[in-house]
Amino acid sequence: MSITGKIEVQDKDILGALGAFFKRVLETDDINAILVPQHLSMKNMVMPTLVTDPEQLNGVDPLAPAFPMNAAKIVSRLTRKQMGSKIAVVLRPCEIRAFVELVKLKQGQMDEVMLIGMDCLGAFQNKDYLQYVDRHGDKSTERFYQDVLDGKQADIEGATLASACMSCENPVPTNADILIGLFGVEIADYLLVQSQSKRGTNLLNQMHMTEIPEPASRQDAITAIVAQRIACRDEMFVRTRAATDSLEKMTAYLANCVNCYNCRVACPVCYCKECVFVTDVFNHDPSQYLRWANRKGVIKMPTDTLFFHLTRLAHMSTACVGCGQCSNACPNGIPVMELFRTISQSTQRAFEYEAGKSIQQEPPLSVFYEDEFPEVVGINS
Amino acid sequence: MQDFEPTIIAFVCNWCTYTAADLAGTSRLTYPKNVRLIRVMCTGMVDPQYVIKAFLEGADGVLISGCHPGDCHYINGNYKARRRIKLLKEILPQFGFEPERLRLTWIGASDGIQFAEIMDELVDQVKALGPNQAKLKMVI
Ligand code: SF4
Numbered sequence A: 001m002s003i004t005g006k007i008e009v010q011d012k013d014i015l016g017a018l019g020a021f022f023k024r025v026l027e028t029d030d031i032n033a034i035l036v037p038q039h040l041s042m043k044n045m046v047m048p049t050l051v052t053d054p055e056q057l058n059g060v061d062p063l064a065p066a067f068p069m070n071a072a073k074i075v076s077r078l079t080r081k082q083m084g085s086k087i088a089v090v091l092r093p094c095e096i097r098a099f100v101e102l103v104k105l106k107q108g109q110m111d112e113v114m115l116i117g118m119d120c121l122g123a124f125q126n127k128d129y130l131q132y133v134d135r136h137g138d139k140s141t142e143r144f145y146q147d148v149l150d151g152k153q154a155d156i157e158g159a160t161l162a163s164a165c166m167s168c169e170n171p172v173p174t175n176a177d178i179l180i181g182l183f184g185v186e187i188a189d190y191l192l193v194q195s196q197s198k199r200g201t202n203l204l205n206q207m208h209m210t211e212i213p214e215p216a217s218r219q220d221a222i223t224a225i226v227a228q229r230i231a232c233r234d235e236m237f238v239r240t241r242a243a244t245d246s247l248e249k250m251t252a253y254l255a256n257c258v259n260c261y262n263c264r265v266a267c268p269v270c271y272c273k274e275c276v277f278v279t280d281v282f283n284h285d286p287s288q289y290l291r292w293a294n295r296k297g298v299i300k301m302p303t304d305t306l307f308f309h310l311t312r313l314a315h316m317s318t319a320c321v322g323c324g325q326c327s328n329a330c331p332n333g334i335p336v337m338e339l340f341r342t343i344s345q346s347t348q349r350a351f352e353y354e355a356g357k358s359i360q361q362e363p364p365l366s367v368f369y370e371d372e373f374p375e376v377v378g379i380n381s
Numbered sequence B: 001m002q003d004f005e006p007t008i009i010a011f012v013c014n015w016c017t018y019t020a021a022d023l024a025g026t027s028r029l030t031y032p033k034n035v036r037l038i039r040v041m042c043t044g045m046v047d048p049q050y051v052i053k054a055f056l057e058g059a060d061g062v063l064i065s066g067c068h069p070g071d072c073h074y075i076n077g078n079y080k081a082r083r084r085i086k087l088l089k090e091i092l093p094q095f096g097f098e099p100e101r102l103r104l105t106w107i108g109a110s111d112g113i114q115f116a117e118i119m120d121e122l123v124d125q126v127k128a129l130g131p132n133q134a135k136l137k138m139v140i
């Protein structure tokens, strides 16, 4: 049975209310630690922090428009073996979806984590966030969520949200144990809490939340924002397909890639422990480069750029959750997310799969059935 | 285009299609020299990146061929291969590679005649498609 309750907000201090709520979570018998984004005292940046002392939750800021990394990777680190303790983790919806993919790949487990998902207002790219925070200092987060909830998200004083966020059709978490809702809620007065699983219900019961019905305005607000995001996403798909639909255009799209592989490092679902592209397989014999150059008279260095991206698409596009961390990490401004989301829409659809949606459904390349895909067999199909 | 001689890279499994190719040879059947066989233990070991590499290096066609369903010597390698081909046939056409350049067939160990026939037909098909664009242009 799901419980819907409220977190009271005093003096419009939403972050304070969230901090107090997380403190109560940490004080329950079930939870020994909490992973939550906080303002670092030494720099105006928000990073995931692992907290065991309830007094160390004063900088809690999960609403900051900062998304320095996809924290599914952190949760995977914390849960790859039994920890012997229970932790609560506060995540964005795309972080939960990436974590679900990692759990299915046996790179994390759910038993010891309580997933707290927040309605996601989106975030800036890293460099834009730093500028935003320079301009608005302490008031950055407050300014941001007010603007977004007032419907101004497309362009907030010069900076736009990351393209991944603008085209994200999943701003409301699924597969969380507990959801914290903002859309369609009078956040000046309260935030919504809702359990999405049995253990979530148990935890909320222990915390004696004041129960309320879900506000009537919530579903409409969600429908409206999702429609807006889907329109933006579909436009992005059309744009990206047009920019990459031949080998020549694809080559142009990726021409300034320097094979730094930051996109792969930042990707939460690039699951190999050692990527083949950093092994000796790609440390070619020096004479090999000349043989390649000889064939057409010229090659671009470093080589294997398109090979890298196409291989990554083949290996992980069925697991892409569209978080945009690849684009965020690219030093050369290549719209990596756009490419990966566009292709992954086709590959996920081909296997009737949606990354991060279901814990039960096996990843497409981990299963097979005897009778399937007859259309790809034979030379006359 | 008349004298275009395509290059076709064929990943064939040791136990079925390679044996069929061998049988074609010992039966003195001929098949076009455009087809370059790469013997692998099972189609289940053909990582999508082998196919991608072949295309980026200018192969005009890629064939993966192994045992019939139920006959794979490693039980299910060919089913896994089929999923990977499905995947690649979603990805490659988005960059202008005709999906017909990539083929998957089951040719059993005793199908020597069939092996030779399929190779003939495959070469004709790829000839009709013309050269792979990666052959002519700079690939990064
Ligand atoms: S490919 Fe990019 S958008 Fe997709 S999951 Fe990885 S980092 Fe996120």
Ligand code: SF4
Residues within 6 Å of the ligand: A256, A257, A258, A259, A260, A261, A262, A263, A264, A326, A329, A330, A331, A332, A333, A334, A336
């Ligand atoms: S982060 Fe950018 S430059 Fe580096 S490998 Fe990825 S696309 Fe290329």
Ligand code: FES
Residues within 6 Å of the ligand: B013, B014, B015, B016, B017, B041, B042, B043, B044, B065, B066, B067, B071, B072, B073, B074, B075, B076, B077, B078
């Ligand atoms: S052994 Fe022939 S396909 Fe597996």
